[in-house]
Amino acid sequence: MSAELFTLAGPARYVEEIRKSRFLTLAAPVASPDAALAFFASVSDPTATHNCWAYRIGQTYRFNDDGEPGGTAGRPMLQAIDGQQCDRVAVLCIRWYGGINLGTGGLARAYGGGAAQCLRLAERLPIIDTVAASFHCTFSEWPVLRARLAMLDAVFRDPVFQSDGVDVTLDIPRIRVDELRTLVSDLSRGRAEVIIEA
Structure with missing residues (x-):
């Protein structure tokens, strides 16, 4: 369909x-x-x-x-x-x-x-087709990413705070996955990688 x-x-x-x-x-x-x-x-x-x-x-x-x-x-x-x-x-x-x-x-x-x-x-x-995505970011990147990702219609699950940063999991419309990858890569200077759950 x-x-x-x-x-x-x-x-x-x-x-x-x-x-x-x-x-x-x-x-x-x-x-x-x-x-x-x-x-x-x-x-x-x-x-x-x-x-x-x-x-x-x-x-x-x-x-x-x-x-x-x-x-x-x-x-x-x-x-x-x-x-x-x-x-x-x-x-x-x-x-x-x-x-x-x-x-x-x-x-x-x-x-x-x-x-x-x-x-x-x-x-x-x-019905919006969504996918689950996750990535790890630093504490300083997290507030900026959270604000920008909300504009991509991302729905956050509870973030997990680690000693070196934040493990982020979210649901995002499938059509916005490329924007998510670009945003996370740009803000982390290529360090953070987005993982899409199958």
Whole structure:
């Protein structure tokens, strides 16, 4: 996936009635599969006919049809997540059956369409591809580097102060790695080397 990806700024919801069945779609940002499953557990309605869901976190994804015919609920919801260029997102669709069968095509449109609309209406945030980087600098270089690196959108982890200087670890957008290397090299006069964690 080379296109820019988005996650959600917060929880989102979308309600729709289709041929007397009520569909409530809920979406939330999640950082892990465990967080996605916890979200589903916290918002599922045990009195509803179906609680179908899907999530994607990077290359990890899962979906569940919860009793609907295979491939009519969870998979269309996962396709909606991908179609909306979303990642680190969990979507749950709760259905209260209204007595009219929708057929497999109708179900896929209802679940996939509800998920897509919920994500479309949600406030979204771009996902920045970051890498972890580390280097060692002197005590005198540290304040200048800290100030300049903040302008490169670096997020610092706790620095470790040694007898001869500071071990610095940070997360930085992948597209700024070359700027980081140049800055650290220039300020340390070529002495400090940036190590990028794979």
